[in-house]
Structures are given as structure tokens and as C-alpha cells.
Amino acid sequence: MSSDTTPLVVDQLIDDRRTRIIVCCGSGGVGKTTIAAAIGLRAAERGRHVVVLTVDPARRLAQSMGLSSLDNTPRLVTGVRHAEPAGSMHAMMLDMKRTFDEIVESHADPDRAAQILANPFYQSLSSSFAGTQEYMAMEKLGQLRRADEWDLIVVDTPPSRSALDFLDAPQRLGRFLDGRLLRLLVAPARLGGRTGLKMLNAGFGMVTGAITKIIGSQLLRDVQTFVSAMDTMFGGFRERAEYTYRLLRAPGTAFLVLAAPEPDALREASYFVERLERDDMPLAGLILNRVHRSPAARLSAARSLAAAETLQGLDDGESTALGMTALRLHAERMRQAESERRLARRFTAAHPLVPVGIVPAQPDDVHDLNGLRLIGESFAAT
Amino acid sequence: MPAAGADSLNHVSVRDTDWDGVRLHVVTGKGGTGKTTVAAALALALASNGRPVLLMEVEGRQGIAQVFDVPPLPYEERRVAVAPADDGRPGGDVFALAVDPQSALIEYLEMFYNLRQAGKALTKLGVVDFATTIAPGLSDVLLTGKAAEATRRKSGGRFVYGAVVMDAPPTGRISRFLNISSEVSGLAKVGPIRGHADTVQSVIRSPQTAVHFVTLLEEMPVQETLDGIAELRDIGHGGIQPGGIVVNMMRDAELTGRQAAGAAGKISLGSKTRDTHALELALKAAGLGDDAGLAADLADELADEARTARSQRAQRRQLDEAGQPCYDLPLIKDGIDLAALYRLAQALREQGAA
Numbered sequence: 214m215s216s217d218t219t220p221l222v223v224d225q226l227i228d229d230r231r232t233r234i235i236v237c238c239g240s241g242g243v244g245k246t247t248i249a250a251a252i253g254l255r256a257a258e259r260g261r262h263v264v265v266l267t268v269d270p271a272r273r274l275a276q277s278m279g280l281s282s283l284d285n286t287p288r289l290v291t292g293v294r295h296a297e298p299a300g301s302m303h304a305m306m307l308d309m310k311r312t313f314d315e316i317v318e319s320h321a322d323p324d325r326a327a328q329i330l331a332n333p334f335y336q337s338l339s340s341s342f343a344g345t346q347e348y349m350a351m352e353k354l355g356q357l358r359r360a361d362e363w364d365l366i367v368v369d370t371p372p373s374r375s376a377l378d379f380l381d382a383p384q385r386l387g388r389f390l391d392g393r394l395l396r397l398l399v400a401p402a403r404l405g406g407r408t409g410l411k412m413l414n415a416g417f418g419m420v421t422g423a424i425t426k427i428i429g430s431q432l433l434r435d436v437q438t439f440v441s442a443m444d445t446m447f448g449g450f451r452e453r454a455e456y457t458y459r460l461l462r463a464p465g466t467a468f469l470v471l472a473a474p475e476p477d478a479l480r481e482a483s484y485f486v487e488r489l490e491r492d493d494m495p496l497a498g499l500i501l502n503r504v505h506r507s508p509a510a511r512l513s514a515a516r517s518l519a520a521a522e523t524l525q526g527l528d529d530g531e532s533t534a535l536g537m538t539a540l541r542l543h544a545e546r547m548r549q550a551e552s553e554r555r556l557a558r559r560f561t562a563a564h565p566l567v568p569v570g571i572v573p574a575q576p577d578d579v580h581d582l583n584g585l586r587l588i589g590e591s592f593a594a595t
Numbered sequence: 596m597p598a599a600g601a602d603s604l605n606h607v608s609v610r611d612t613d614w615d616g617v618r619l620h621v622v623t624g625k626g627g628t629g630k631t632t633v634a635a636a637l638a639l640a641l642a643s644n645g646r647p648v649l650l651m652e653v654e655g656r657q658g659i660a661q662v663f664d665v666p667p668l669p670y671e672e673r674r675v676a677v678a679p680a681d682d683g684r685p686g687g688d689v690f691a692l693a694v695d696p697q698s699a700l701i702e703y704l705e706m707f708y709n710l711r712q713a714g715k716a717l718t719k720l721g722v723v724d725f726a727t728t729i730a731p732g733l734s735d736v737l738l739t740g741k742a743a744e745a746t747r748r749k750s751g752g753r754f755v756y757g758a759v760v761m762d763a764p765p766t767g768r769i770s771r772f773l774n775i776s777s778e779v780s781g782l783a784k785v786g787p788i789r790g791h792a793d794t795v796q797s798v799i800r801s802p803q804t805a806v807h808f809v810t811l812l813e814e815m816p817v818q819e820t821l822d823g824i825a826e827l828r829d830i831g832h833g834g835i836q837p838g839g840i841v842v843n844m845m846r847d848a849e850l851t852g853r854q855a856a857g858a859a860g861k862i863s864l865g866s867k868t869r870d871t872h873a874l875e876l877a878l879k880a881a882g883l884g885d886d887a888g889l890a891a892d893l894a895d896e897l898a899d900e901a902r903t904a905r906s907q908r909a910q911r912r913q914l915d916e917a918g919q920p921c922y923d924l925p926l927i928k929d930g931i932d933l934a935a936l937y938r939l940a941q942a943l944r945e946q947g948a949a
Contacts, residue, residue, distance in 0.1 A: 241625065241627060242625055242626035242627020242628065242815075242816070243626075475627070477627070478627065507892075507896060508892040508895050508896065509889055509893055509896065511886070512886070512889060520878070520883050521881070523880070523881045523882060524877060524881045527880055532873035532874065532876045532877045532880075533877055535873050536874060536880070536881060538897070539874060539877075539893040539894070539896070539897050540881065540893070542893075542896060542900055543893055543896055546896060549928075552928060552929075576900075576902040576906075578906065
């Protein structure tokens with residue numbers, strides 16, 4: 214990295230006992246889950262008691278941490294190297310429907326809870342509402358923090374189509390469930406019969422009329438039943454959303470924005486950095502993942518290609534062919550490294566105060582704790 | 596929107612492609628695989644047949660505008676490019692449309708219920724936002740519904756668009772996105788939404804529709820591709836037709852694959868103490884003999900490359916087992932511009948994808 218960039222040293226972050234939550238965010242495909250797991254392992258092997266909350270891990274990565282089932286419960290990861298003082302690592306996968314169900318079960322009496330869980334509208338909301346996954350990830354984060362069994366929580370964010378969604382999601386769902394519109398919709402059901410009808414003015418009639426046309430009366434009835442059943446929980450939802458939001462802004466939380474050294478991912482990272490700054494979220498820095506470096510960087514691409522051409526004019530013996538392959542490959546890698554550096558410089562020019570850390574590209578996919586450990590080595594100060 | 600009769604009948608393609616008969620091309624892929632770029636290239640490739648093609652996006656990211664370097668797209672079909680001529684025949688236009696569920700809902704109300712004013716009032720009251728965000732099935736029906744409508748739209752007895760290309764949600768969400776009737780059936784058993792969903796479904800599940808997967812030769816995107824194809828096949832009543840697999844961002848074949856692997860084999864891949872004698876000789880011959888450690892460093896680089904190539908070959912074998920046609924697209928190093936899209940479109944045509 215160029216000398217004018219502040220280096221991001223993840224080890225400092227995880228060695229600081231005041232750091233209680235690390236949120237990894239960034240667009241899809243940049244390796245969020247892998248980096249979150251690598252941070253978790255590194256921290257555990259440096260004496261922290263860590264839980265990694267992952268939203269959507271690749272199967273083999275999950276297996277590498279010993280997670281085979283999606284059961285919404287933190288599981289102990291075995292094979293963590295002993296540190297002094299001893300650390301530990303748990304990992305869990307988020308089951309958003311299960312998490313939502315648990316909220317309902319803990320806030321309503323059994324009869325009412327059963328009624329809500331069986332409602333078709335609730336089932337759709339809890340398993341596929343665009344903001345539910347984000348909301349439940351944040352809800353789970355709040356729960357883990359309150360449980361206070363771990364001194365560090367590492368969470369990767371859902372692969373939202375827009376990386377910013379997860380900040381809005383709790384408020385959006387909270388606002389919706391708490392909203393006037395929903396109350397308006399259920400007014401007739403709640404007031405019941407004729408009293409309800411009297412309340413309707415022309416405008417409201419048009420609204421419900423149109424809604425009935427769009428979604429059909431049966432669905433509207435489901436919504437109404439659902440809202441009546443959930444009524445007592447609404448205030449709770451908004452409160453929880455606000456609690457999580459405050460938690461994210463509190464000292465002790467650190468946001469890491471992840472990107473691959475590619476134009477799209479870095480553009481997303483820029484948006485994300487700006488959004489975090491606007492919301493006063495504690496941004497620790499940017500991690501550039503899968504960066505290409507050469508152990509022979511002293512040989513430039515141009516010289517390497519020139520040398521390969523010299524060889525081309527010689528006899529085609531085995532060592533000549535080998536040399537040509539090696540030199541062309543090296544030139545290619547140097548060019549790639551240069552174009553990645555150019556992209557990184559562009560980011561730094563726009564965000565000069567954001568520390569940047571580098572994780573080198575791994576020749577193989579990560580399958581086990583050793584692979585995670587190897588990534589973790591790049592978290593050290595250089 | 597293209598004017599009716601903008602193209603003449605003698606422009607009908609006579610080339611055989613892998614997807615003759617497909618009119619709605621759904622393009623999905625894991626984040627970071629270049630799904631939008633591939634969708635744009637496919638639209639250009641299809642338009643080379645001479646007929647107009649509609650390229651639509653559904654996620655509100657304005658990715659198409661970025662790829663074609665035009666201002667953000669409104670909810671309106673706009674011409675963004677012209678396909679290159681093919682065999683002396685002029686290329687068709689590529690139109691682009693950014694669909695959002697809110698606008699689609701208002702359009703739907705207008706088309707079916709003549710409720711334009713009501714639509715505006717509903718928007719103000721937040722009802723539209725409610726209806727589209729809270730009932731995700733509904734939102735998906737509106738988005739896929741727009742694609743189905745454009746696919747079937749006719750003017751003067753023939754289709755307005757030769758093909759429609761949809762830059763769809765990522766692989767992890769694609770089967771749910773397209774499997775509308777099951778999403779909606781839990782919510783709406785009867786009523787207008789249900790009726791609309793059934794119409795849309797009949798297009799999506801017909802042989803007119805194919806779902807193409809964009810991937811890289813890396814473990815996670817390949818696994819998601821295979822899972823996605825299996826999920827499409829598992830959807831009841833004959834499933835949804837999986838299309839081609841586009842392996843994107845392939846580096847120069849000359850420098851990867853067997854050659855690097857073979858070369859690395861000679862310097863004993865993976866061993867700590869590599870025999871770099873042959874490489875040292877070559878470097879000396881090339882005039883780089885005075886850097887003693889260079890051979891070892893370059894050997895490390897070769898070994899890395901060989902490991903990557905080996906794991907890519909393993910991923911390729913996995914993709915082959917899916918039994919779908921695969922198309923390779925080269926890595927574009929200097930950013931995507933129109934020239935790069937033409938190049939990718941050409942590569943797709945040469946391989947029979949369009």
C-alpha cells in the first residue's frame with residue numbers, strides 16, 4: 214500500500230478488550246463470511262471469547278468451523294489453539310424465521326403466539342420479507358450482546374442487494390409494524406361491525422377498496438388478524454430496533470468495510486463508508502481482500518516481458534519454455550497488482566482518513582481452520 | 596419503446612443457437628461474478644440478430660446505466676445501444692428498463708383497473724410501499740410480471756421485442772424469485788393477485804424462458820450455481836428451464852491451466868525446497884542471472900498459479916456435471932465500456948449462446 218495510507222491493523226482492534234462487536238460489511242462476493250470467521254479465530258487464539266454470527270455461509274466454510282446444522286444456536290468450534298489467557302470460539306448461523314418465532318414466543322402468551330405463528334401473513338413476513346433477514350441479524354446481535362457470555366461478537370451482514378439495507382432494515386420493519394397505515398388497515402377489524410363502518414370516510418373507503426382489489430380480501434383479512442394478534446408487541450419492536458441501532462453506534466463497536474480490489478466492490482465500499490460516516494457509526498477501516506502481490510516485485514512487468522522475449526529467440530529447450538512461462542506469468546501478475554493498487558489509491562484519495570488493511574489472495578479456497586489462520590496472519594502489524 | 600415495424604421481416608435470423616425459441620433470458624449469478632455485465636453482453640449478442648432486445652433490471656441498483664455509461668434509467672424503455680452488424684445485416688437496438696415494484700404496481704393498477712389517480716393517492720398514503728415491501732411475493736410478481744408482459748407484447752401481429760433479458764436477483768434468491776405461484780399461494784389463494792401470478796407463471800415455466808447462471812471458477816459461486824440449477828429443476832410441474840452457465844472473467848488461457856501446472860510440476864510443486872535449477876538457467880539466458888533469489892521467487896509464483904489452475908479444473912469438472920452448455924468470457928482488465936461489451940457479446944455468439 215502506498216505510504217500515505219494509514220494501515221489498518223486488525224490485531225490492535227481484537228487485542229483491545231474494549232472492542233465488543235465487530236461488524237463486517239460490504240457487497241456480495243467479497244469474502245465477508247470468510248473474513249469474519251478468520252477474525253473470530255484470530256481473536257480466540259489471542260485470548261478472546263468470541264462468537265461469530267454468520268448469516269449465509271458457504272457449506273464448506275461452515276464445515277471448516279464445525280457447523281453442519283442451521284440451528285440458530287452458538288456452537289463451540291474445536292481445534293482452536295490454546296492461548297494464554299485461554300480464548301474460545303463459538304459460531305452460529307442465523308435462522309431468521311426461528312429468530313422471529315422466538316421473539317413472538319417470548320412476547321405473547323402461548324395461545325396468542327400459536328395464533329400468530331399459524332397466520333399465513335406472518336409466515337410470509339417471517340420467511341421472506343426483504344428486511345427480515347437484516348432485522349433478525351441485528352436482533353440476534355442484540356440478544357448475543359445482552360447474554361454477555363462472550364467478550365467479542367463478530368458478525369457478517371446479509372448479502373443485501375444494497376449493502377446499506379441492513380442499517381435501515383430494523384427501523385423500516387419497526388416503523389412498518391408500528392405504523393399508522395397498519396393501524397388504519399385493521400381499524401375496522403378492531404372496532405368491529407357498525408362502529409367501524411361509521412368511522413370510514415370516503416378517502417379511507419377508497420384506500421381499503423383499492424387494497425382489496427390489489428391483494429384480495431382474503432389476504433387483507435389475514436393481515437388484519439395478524440395485526441390484531443401482534444398488537445401488544447408493536448411497541449416492543451420499535452424499542453428493539455432502537456436498542457440495536459444505539460448498540461451499533463456505541464463505543465466498543467467497530468465496523469469493517471470489506472471489498473475486493475475491483476471497481477464494483479470498491480464503489481460499494483465507498484458508498485458504505487460514506488453512509489457509516491453520515492450515521493456516525495464507528496468505522497474502523499477498509500479491508501481489501503484477495504489482493505495480488507508478487508514475491509518478486511523487484512522485477513517489473515516490462516522487464517519480465519522483455520526477458521521472456523529474449524528467451525523466445527533461443528532454442529526451445531525445456532528450461533527455456535519454463536523460463537518463458539514463469540516470466541510471462543510474473544508480468545501478468547505485476548500488471549494485475551498495479552491495477553489493484555490504482556483502484557486502492559482512488560479509494561484512498563476519496564477517503565484519506567480511512568485506514569486500509571490488505572488480505573492477500575489465497576491460491577486455494579478456505580476449507581479448514583488452517584486456511585482461516587493463514588488469512589489471520591495478514592491482520593498483524595507489519 | 597421501439598416503434599412498431601422498426602425492423603423488417605427479412606432480418607429474421609437463420610443462425611442456430613443453443614437457445615432458439617427462448618424469448619425471456621433470465622441472468623443470475625452470485626454477487627461479484629459480473630452478472631449485470633453478462634446480461635448486457637447477452638442483450639447485445641441477441642440484438643445482433645436484427646431485432647430489438649429489452650434489457651431490464653429489477654433490483655434498483657442502476658447497474659445497467661453504469662455498464663452502458665448513461666444517466667440513471669427511469670421507469671421507461673430507453674434505447675441504450677445498437678448491436679453491431681452481423682453478416683452485413685444491421686444490428687437491432689438494445690432498450691433498457693429499470694423496473695421497481697412501486698412503479699410496476701401503479702402501472703398494473705392503471706392497466707387492469709384504470710386506477711391511475713388512486714395509485715397516486717395510494718403512493719402518498721404509503722400503501723404502495725406497504726404492498727410492495729411487506730408482501731415480498733407480491734413484489735416479485737410485479738417484477739416478473741413486467742418481464743412477462745414485455746416478452747409477450749405484440750404490435751401489428753408480431754412481438755415488439757425479439758428477446759427480453761432480465762438482470763435478475765442473485766443465485767441464492769433466484770428460484771424463490773421465479774417460483775411465484777408458491778410464494779403467492781401462501782398469501783393469496785384467490786383474487787386478482789393470484790390470477791396475475793398464474794399468468795406470469797405460465798410464461799416463466801414455458802420453454803420460452805431460460806435461466807442463465809454467471810459464475811467464476813471458484814468454489815462458492817460454482818456451488819451456488821449447481822444448487823441454483825438443482826432448485827430450478829426441483830420446482831414442481833416440470834420446473835423452470837435452466838439455461839447456460841457463463842464462466843466469467845477467465846484469464847488468458849496461455850498463462851493458466853496446463854502450461855503453468857506442467858511448468859510448476861517440473862519444479863516440484865508444493866515442496867519446500869524446490870529444484871529451481873532449470874529456471875535459474877533460463878533466467879541467466881534471459882539476462883537476469885545476477886539476481887540470486889529470483890528463480891525461487893518466480894517458482895513460488897508458478898506454484899501458486901498451478902494450485903489455482905488445479906482448483907479451477909476441479910470446479911470446471913463440477914460445472915460439466917450439471918449438463919448445461921458452458922460459455923467462457925475473458926477477463927476485461929481495463930474496466931467495462933461499450934467496446935468491451937461488444938467483445939463479450941461476440942464471444943457469446945461465437946460459442947452459440949445467442
